[in-house]
Amino acid sequence: MFKNVFGSGFLVRTAHVILTWVITLILFLHDTELRKQEETGQLVQPVLFVLLVLVSVLLYFAVSLMDPGFILSDDSDLQFTLGVTEEQQDMIPPTTKSLRQRRCGHCLLQQQPMRSKHCQTCQHCVRRYDHHCPWIENCVGERNHRWFVLYLAVQLLVLLWGLHIAWTGFNYAPTWQLWLRTNGMLLTVAVLVALLSLIVLLLLGSHLYLVSLNTTTWEFMSRHRISYLKHCGADENPFDRGTFHNLWGFFCVWGTVVWEQVYFREGNDQV
Numbered sequence: 052m053f054k055n056v057f058g059s060g061f062l063v064r065t066a067h068v069i070l071t072w073v074i075t076l077i078l079f080l081h082d083t084e085l086r087k088q089e090e091t092g093q094l095v096q097p098v099l100f101v102l103l104v105l106v107s108v109l110l111y112f113a114v115s116l117m118d119p120g121f122i123l124s125d126d127s128d129l130q131f132t133l134g135v136t137e138e139q140q141d142m143i144p145p146t147t148k149s150l151r152q153r154r155c156g157h158c159l160l161q162q163q164p165m166r167s168k169h170c171q172t173c174q175h176c177v178r179r180y181d182h183h184c185p186w187i188e189n190c191v192g193e194r195n196h197r198w199f200v201l202y203l204a205v206q207l208l209v210l211l212w213g214l215h216i217a218w219t220g221f222n223y224a225p226t227w228q229l230w231l232r233t234n235g236m237l238l239t240v241a242v243l244v245a246l247l248s249l250i251v252l253l254l255l256g257s258h259l260y261l262v263s264l265n266t267t268t269w270e271f272m273s274r275h276r277i278s279y280l281k282h283c284g285a286d287e288n289p290f291d292r293g294t295f296h297n298l299w300g301f302f303c304v305w306g307t308v309v310w311e312q313v314y315f316r317e318g319n320d321q322v
Contacts, residue, residue, distance in 0.1 A: 060188025064115055067186075068108060074240055075104050078213060081237050083220035100212060107209045110202035111187065119192035120178030122160060122167060165279060165310040166290075168269055178307065181267040191268075197302055200262065203255040210248040217241040265290045265297040279314065289314045 078085055079097075089097045155176050157169045168180035170190050179193035191199050220237050224230035231238070261271055266288055274280040283289065290313055291297065300308075 060115060063185070063188045064112065067111060071104060071108055074213065074244065075101070077236060077240050078216050078220070081217075081220040082222060083216050083237075085216050086220075100209075100216070103205065103209050103212070107202065107205045110198065110205055114191070114195050114199045114202050115187040115189050117189070117195040117198065119173075119190040119196075120167075120180075120194040121173070121175040121192075122158075122164065122178060123175075165314060166267070166270070179267060179310070180269050182269060193307065200255065200258050203251055203258065207248065207251045207255055210244050210251060214241060214244045214248060217244060262301045263294045263297055264288060265292060265300070 079089070080086070085097050085100060088094070155163045155169050157171075158174065158176055160176055163176055164178060166179045167176050169176045170180065170183050172183050173190050177190045177192035179196070181191040181196055183190045184199070187199070189195070217237055217240055221234050224233050261268060270277060270280060274283070279289070290310065292300070
């Protein structure tokens with residue numbers, strides 16, 4: 052299920068696309084390596100760069116419009132899951148793993164699966180909720196999280212390549228005033244791209260780290276308030292299956308995971 056492209060977040064998505072292609076156009080219009088190759092008929096790198104930018108835009112729209120894992124009241128697989136929310140402060144006694152089934156008080160779900168959370172912005176409970184991202188104006192959850200990480204990787208590659216291209220376009224001038232007048236626009240683009248590169252690098256690194264632990268941003272930041280985690284030790288994670296299996300399960304295993312089965316698997320004494 053995809054959102055309406057003209058619905059919520061339309062202005063954010065429009066601004067992102069316009070900014071992306073304006074920066075790309077500036078890199079082509081200035082005396083950069085990209086433009087020199089285009090003028091001499093060496094089209095491999097210019098074409099590859101434009102294609103990579105296009106892929107990043109398409110991935111952006113995919114994660115922005117994709118269903119992140121919204122739980123609807125008529126989901127057929129809810130009968131197989133147990134519900135938990137962060138409001139259930141006393142649901143898990145320290146000496147037992149017994150969970151009571153609870154409904155979401157916001158969207159009136161009869162059962163809220165483990166690791167899901169209600170998003171006040173999207174007005175839905177989201178499976179394996181990570182966070183609500185204002186950049187894509189969508190939640191990041193079970194169904195689009197791997198695509199979000201892939202988008203960050205591609206976006207980082209585009210930004211670093213764009214930063215390199217901008218660097219090659221700076222022209223020498225005898226004075227700082229003349230240099231700024233000649234390279235001012237390209238300098239602005241380079242600074243903006245450098246800042247965005249740093250932000251995306253930090254985001255990608257943090258998400259890969261959390262994925263390797265099989266935890267989410269919400270669980271990492273709020274574990275002291277989450278009923279199924281607050282009784283675990285600081286270094287205990289009932290969903291951690293080892294770095295390799297965590298990464299494999301995240302990137303290569305498709306479909307809905309019943310996290311209650313992982314949480315209550317035999318020999319797991321985290322709680």
